[in-house]
Amino acid sequence: MNTPNIARNGHAGSPGTDTTRDVSLSETPSLIAASKVNGTNVYNRAGDSIGSIYDVMLDKRTGRVDYAIMSFGGFLGMGEHYHPLPWNALRFDDRQNGYIVDIDIDRLKEGPSFATSATPDWSDGLYGRRVDDYYGVTPATARR
Amino acid sequence: MNTPNIARNGHAGSPGTDTTRDVSLSETPSLIAASKVNGTNVYNRAGDSIGSIYDVMLDKRTGRVDYAIMSFGGFLGMGEHYHPLPWNALRFDDRQNGYIVDIDIDRLKEGPSFATSATPDWSDGLYGRRVDDYYGVTPATARR
Numbered sequence: 126m127n128t129p130n131i132a133r134n135g136h137a138g139s140p141g142t143d144t145t146r147d148v149s150l151s152e153t154p155s156l157i158a159a160s161k162v163n164g165t166n167v168y169n170r171a172g173d174s175i176g177s178i179y180d181v182m183l184d185k186r187t188g189r190v191d192y193a194i195m196s197f198g199g200f201l202g203m204g205e206h207y208h209p210l211p212w213n214a215l216r217f218d219d220r221q222n223g224y225i226v227d228i229d230i231d232r233l234k235e236g237p238s239f240a241t242s243a244t245p246d247w248s249d250g251l252y253g254r255r256v257d258d259y260y261g262v263t264p265a266t267a268r269r
Numbered sequence: 270m271n272t273p274n275i276a277r278n279g280h281a282g283s284p285g286t287d288t289t290r291d292v293s294l295s296e297t298p299s300l301i302a303a304s305k306v307n308g309t310n311v312y313n314r315a316g317d318s319i320g321s322i323y324d325v326m327l328d329k330r331t332g333r334v335d336y337a338i339m340s341f342g343g344f345l346g347m348g349e350h351y352h353p354l355p356w357n358a359l360r361f362d363d364r365q366n367g368y369i370v371d372i373d374i375d376r377l378k379e380g381p382s383f384a385t386s387a388t389p390d391w392s393d394g395l396y397g398r399r400v401d402d403y404y405g406v407t408p409a410t411a412r413r
Contacts, residue, residue, distance in 0.1 A: 151326065153392040156335060159303040159325045181303045181327075182295065183334065188325070188356045190332035191300060212332045248297035 154219065159183075166223035167195055167215070174223075175230065179207050182247065192256060193224070197233075206238045209245075209252075211262040228260070236260070298363065303327075310367035311339055311359070318367075319374065323351050326391065336400060337368070341377075350382045353389075353397075355406040372404070380404070 151158045157165075165178045179196035183189070193215055195208045215224040226233070237256050239245050245252045257263070295302045301309075309322045323340035327333070337359055339352045359368040370377070381400050383389050389396040401407070 151324075151388065151391060155328060155330070155394075156326045156391050156397075157329050158338075159306060159327055159334075162303060162327055162329075180295075181332070182300045183303055183306055183325075184299060185301050185306075185361045186299070188334035188359075190303075190327065194302075215332075217329045244295065246297075247295060247300050250299075253300075 166221065168218065168221055168223055168225050169230065170225060170227045172221065175226070175233075176208075178224065181212070182209070192253065195226075195233075206240055208233060208236055208238045209256045210236075211257055211260050213262050214260055310365065312362065312365055312367055312369050313374065314369060314371045316365065319370070319377075320352075322368070325356075326353070336397065339370075339377075350384055352377060352380055352382045353400045354380075355401055355404050357406050358404055 152161055159181070163178055163180055166174050167176045167178060169175050176195045176197040178193055180194045181190045182192040182194065184191055190212045192209045193212055195210055197206060197208060210226065210228075214226055214228060216227070217223075218225045236259050237245075237252070247253060296305055303325070307322055307324055310318050311320045311322060313319050320339045320341040322337055324338045325334045326336040326338065328335055334356045336353045337356055339354055341350060341352060354370065354372075358370055358372060360371070361367075362369045380403050381389075381396070391397060
């Protein structure tokens with residue numbers, strides 16, 4: 126696991142001390158704090174690092190992660206674009222302490238993505254379905 | 270929804286511009302970015318604000334939130350303590366755009382909690398089971 130997100134762990138109203146950080150950095154073999162999942166490395170099947178988790182989209186009611194938003198920034202010459210993937214497309218790998226995405230790079234490159242200047246509108250479910258359709262997975266709403 | 274966590278949304282390697290924030294602040298009626306769920310208000314059944322979400326503990330493999338860690342800081346004179354609750358104890362309320370916890374304040378006060386200087390060890394599952402047992406819910410590992 127890389128640690129680029131440490132700077133994000135200063136909670137509002139906290140003094141930003143090391144002890145405060147310890148709370149946010151909670152991670153065990155099975156659990157991870159939401160404040161830490163962002164920044165987790167993503168690898169291809171061959172074990173090459175291809176990016177990292179930029180954020181995850183949670184269903185507010187069920188508490189399930191529906192989509193992981195990958196950042197390829199600095200990788201593959203793809204610039205600062207964000208690629209949402211259905212959560213089911215990620216598999217946690219204990220050895221590398223990161224996620225494996227077994228999807229061809231070219232397919233990822235051509236998949237739904239957005240720049241910070243043009244964030245998608247998730248509100249009507251259409252964008253999520255576009256992501257599901259592109260990767261050929263069962264829609265998140267049907268997985269519940 | 271309050272917005273104390275805006276300061277946490279500067280992603281590593283990003284310039285911390287407003288457009289970058291827009292990505293992290295993604296929220297729809299059904300989805301919320303993990304980077305935004307922290308800070309969401311928590312109410313009691315009567316609609317009084319009793320605290321906020323400090324963090325959520327995700328199962329790395331299933332992508333399910335097992336525990337929400339509530340902060341009562343500034344509320345109820347409980348100081349800066351963090352109270353983990355089984356996710357099932359929270360119910361999202363559209364009207365208030367926050368979570369309702371229908372548990373007596375005294376019971377919450379006396380429940381498992383920790384200060385920043387003494388974070389729990391979640392790694393062996395015992396702490397999580399203690400939380401489950403206290404609130405009388407099915408253990409997270411059995412809910413999957």
